Amino acid sequence: MADAAQTRYARVKEILDRAAAGSAADYGGAGAAFWNLPLEQLKTVTVHGVRMVADEPKRSSCCCSGGEPSCARSAASGLVQGLRGEAPFDGSRFPPLPWGGARVAPDDVDFIARWIDDGLPPDDREQSFPVPAQETSSGLAELPREARVESVVEAWEAAAVAPNEYAYARGELRQRMNVDCMSEGQKERLREAFRALYELNRWPEDRRSYNNLALIHQNHCQHGWERFLPWHRVYLYEFEQALQDHFPDVTMPYWDWTMPQYRPECPDLGWRIPRALQAYLTDASIRLLERGDPALPTDAAQALEAAFVTPRRAYFTSQTTFFARTREVLVQAGYGEQQAKDLTSGAYRERFIDALLLSNSLWYPLRFPGEYQAKGGKPITINQRFNYHYPSAEDVEQIMALRTFRDFGGGSLYNDSFGFLDQNPHNTMHLWTGGQNPDFVDEDAAPAQLHGNRNRGVKVAGRRFHTRDDLYSQPQFGDMFSNLTASYDPVFWPVHANVDRLWWEWQQLHPHADPADLGAVLTPWSYTMADTLDIARFGYEYVKSSFLIPVGLETPVGRFVSRPIDVPEAVRDAAGRGKVEVRLHRVPQLVRSCFIRVFLNLPDANADTPIDHANYAGYLAVFGHGPCIGGPGHCEVPERRPYDLRPRSHNTPRNHRVDVSKTARRLLAEGAASLRITLVVIGVDYCEDDGLLRMDGVSLNFLD
Numbered sequence: 001m002a003d004a005a006q007t008r009y010a011r012v013k014e015i016l017d018r019a020a021a022g023s024a025a026d027y028g029g030a031g032a033a034f035w036n037l038p039l040e041q042l043k044t045v046t047v048h049g050v051r052m053v054a055d056e057p058k059r060s061s062c063c064c065s066g067g068e069p070s071c072a073r074s075a076a077s078g079l080v081q082g083l084r085g086e087a088p089f090d091g092s093r094f095p096p097l098p099w100g101g102a103r104v105a106p107d108d109v110d111f112i113a114r115w116i117d118d119g120l121p122p123d124d125r126e127q128s129f130p131v132p133a134q135e136t137s138s139g140l141a142e143l144p145r146e147a148r149v150e151s152v153v154e155a156w157e158a159a160a161v162a163p164n165e166y167a168y169a170r171g172e173l174r175q176r177m178n179v180d181c182m183s184e185g186q187k188e189r190l191r192e193a194f195r196a197l198y199e200l201n202r203w204p205e206d207r208r209s210y211n212n213l214a215l216i217h218q219n220h221c222q223h224g225w226e227r228f229l230p231w232h233r234v235y236l237y238e239f240e241q242a243l244q245d246h247f248p249d250v251t252m253p254y255w256d257w258t259m260p261q262y263r264p265e266c267p268d269l270g271w272r273i274p275r276a277l278q279a280y281l282t283d284a285s286i287r288l289l290e291r292g293d294p295a296l297p298t299d300a301a302q303a304l305e306a307a308f309v310t311p312r313r314a315y316f317t318s319q320t321t322f323f324a325r326t327r328e329v330l331v332q333a334g335y336g337e338q339q340a341k342d343l344t345s346g347a348y349r350e351r352f353i354d355a356l357l358l359s360n361s362l363w364y365p366l367r368f369p370g371e372y373q374a375k376g377g378k379p380i381t382i383n384q385r386f387n388y389h390y391p392s393a394e395d396v397e398q399i400m401a402l403r404t405f406r407d408f409g410g411g412s413l414y415n416d417s418f419g420f421l422d423q424n425p426h427n428t429m430h431l432w433t434g435g436q437n438p439d440f441v442d443e444d445a446a447p448a449q450l451h452g453n454r455n456r457g458v459k460v461a462g463r464r465f466h467t468r469d470d471l472y473s474q475p476q477f478g479d480m481f482s483n484l485t486a487s488y489d490p491v492f493w494p495v496h497a498n499v500d501r502l503w504w505e506w507q508q509l510h511p512h513a514d515p516a517d518l519g520a521v522l523t524p525w526s527y528t529m530a531d532t533l534d535i536a537r538f539g540y541e542y543v544k545s546s547f548l549i550p551v552g553l554e555t556p557v558g559r560f561v562s563r564p565i566d567v568p569e570a571v572r573d574a575a576g577r578g579k580v581e582v583r584l585h586r587v588p589q590l591v592r593s594c595f596i597r598v599f600l601n602l603p604d605a606n607a608d609t610p611i612d613h614a615n616y617a618g619y620l621a622v623f624g625h626g627p628c629i630g631g632p633g634h635c636e637v638p639e640r641r642p643y644d645l646r647p648r649s650h651n652t653p654r655n656h657r658v659d660v661s662k663t664a665r666r667l668l669a670e671g672a673a674s675l676r677i678t679l680v681v682i683g684v685d686y687c688e689d690d691g692l693l694r695m696d697g698v699s700l701n702f703l704d
Contacts, residue, residue: 008115009039009122015108016098023100025554035079039122050078050088053116074113083109091551099554102691162186163546163699165249170586170696172655173541176501179253179274179494180261180570181545181702187276187362189250194361194490196246201466210488211465213239217487218460220524225410226515228422229503230532231522232496237538238525239493251540254497256704257391257429260573264392268381271317272369273433277362277491278315279322281308285355292351300343303333318368320379320438322356323349350472357471364489365471367478368435379438390432391425400506405513408506412516421506426499433491434458434480441474458482501542504535505704544578544702545571549677551697553588553653558690559681560698561603564674571702572668578704580664582617582677586653586696589635593624594689598658599678601667606680607688615667617660625651653696675700 028048054076074080082089082097200209222231263270289296308314316322330340382388402408411417479485518530599605602615628635683689
């Protein structure tokens with residue numbers, strides 16, 4: 001029994017000291033144990049802008065005259081909110097208090113709340129019966145198993161922060177995602193990174209500029225033999241590094257051209273190119289047109305805004321399709337055919353291109369996906385002219401079944417050979433995305449041959465890439481049509497990221513099928529062929545899509561239940577073709593052995609839920625570390641200092657992965673639009689263990 005002479009104030013500090021024992025948290029500068037500050041300071045202390053003790057409420061309001069709990073001073077105090085796990089300490093912004101310690105029993109939280117409501121008296125007294133704490137090997141205070149309160153189930157929210165931002169901050173592999181499965185925020189972040197490289201084009205000698213990075217492909221590209229895949233893996237990595245100089249969390253997405261929206265069986269009826277790289281207008285670009293030189297008439301701008309911006313954005317695969325539709329809208333708005341043509345020609349046309357580039361830096365005017373030069377009448381697609389062999393899922397399946405690198409990626413200089421992946425889909429997609437400009441007119445040709453010679457190549461000599469004069473031009477072919485100009489089109493990078501992804505997947509199936517001459521150097525860099533064989537060395541992996549839920553290592557999570565994670569339609573449609581994983585991030589060594597069971601869309605799952613339940617998705621078996629045998633800090637992960645050559649500590653937090661594909665696919669196939677993760681920690685006594693598991697985050701990952 002506690003000393004009857006103990007004050008309530010001392011009891012509050014004792015409860016909090018015991019719960020936070022061993023914690024190193026400093027609460028944003030408020031202090032490692034801010035509750036031990038002098039009482040007058042405690043009344044004003046803040047943690048990341050949240051007052052730990054609220055001001056005494058005013059009683060003049062009729063709503064707070066009856067002593068309702070919501071009017072209590074404690075209810076507005078961050079300390080009580082944090083101890084109870086209420087917002088903003090519910091995981092949405094911060095984890096529950098105390099950070100790095102054990103949860104406080106509800107009766108003790110009520111005791112602290114009553115003390116605050118009573119005005120934080122410094123010297124009144126109350127008998128108490130504290131439950132002794134027990135030290136764990138990590139130095140964190142933890143209640144004995146038989147004295148623990150019932151586990152509090154948190155509902156954790158998927159983060160607004162991008163998974164790559166999280167991975168970058170923690171040194172994990174960053175994820176190259178399917179461009180069609182990225183969020184709007186992720187795509188806009190990529191556009192900003194491209195804009196940063198374009199901005200450097202103002203300095204022609206700056207090797208970091210987009211023009212100079214694209215020039216590497218013109219001068220050094222490797223095609224048609226074994227160095228094709230290794231060389232482009234390095235080229236992608238170097239370009240990605242240039243983007244990450246400006247936005248460290250940005251990675252290069254891949255374009256999976258076999259997805260249903262591209263209609264491989266009749267691609268002219270599909271998207272032709274990812275929406276993220278198509279042309280569109282926004283409110284800001286409409287205003288630019290109204291302020292342009294020449295300025296677009298206000299009623300014309302309003303008509304385009306109503307047709308292209310609100311209530312739904314309109315996408316266009318090329319400038320050909322954009323200007324054709326724009327003229328139609330202007331005619332519908334009351335302009336004559338000639339007026340509509342005049343408003344989309346000459347300087348007006350240039351202002352439209354400015355507006356489209358402002359809206360989307362991934363769009364490129366010198367790109368005509370799937371288009372063909374018509375000799376009269378309306379523009380036509382390649383498929384309308386002849387049966388174009390757009391790569392299908394069956395084509396990729398056949399290529400992935402190849403057994404030798406010579407067949408898959410190309411032969412060595414002793415056995416020269418194009419690899420099948422190089423020929424189709426790589427070459428095929430270059431020609432498809434480049435296309436032929438239906439509006440091209442060869443002014444030097446005879447009237448009967450206004451479209452010129454289709455066997456000409458893309459013009460290279462004399463061009464000043466990525467200046468507006470070049471982007472205003474009307475070339476005969478899109479830049480992706482030629483090795484010498486392809487990398488100036490932003491679509492080059494997602495196309496090659498997908499080629500690299502296919503090689504990586506083929507490597508998993510054929511781990512010993514490497515190219516010859518592994519010591520060869522890949523110019524203009526110093527990488528060798530051998531350096532390129534493992535993408536993990538370059539710090540990335542491929543996933544279709546990923547959703548991150550930050551948790552924080554400060555306190556055990558008990559039974560973990562996420563809020564519903566909305567799965568985009570594109571991810572749901574493709575989920576049946578790949579793997580789905582739940583990952584636990586940065587889990588420290590656990591004191592005791594346990595099982596961690598994973599359920600999907602079953603938030604009420606607990607230790608008694610049978611593993612033959614339809615929503616059971618998988619489990620982990622964790623071998624416990626056991627009690628520490630050394631002194632203070634013995635089992636802690638040592639800090640890495642400069643020139644620290646020691647190997648990584650075996651106690652370093654690590655990630656755990658659970659394959660939940662079967663359950664996730666079934667739920668999505670049955671119509672679920674979201675998935676909810678439940679983790680149940682079960683100790684070796686086969687009872688739920690609510691004071692053990694700590695982790696920095698949880699993620700749901702869709703892989704190909």
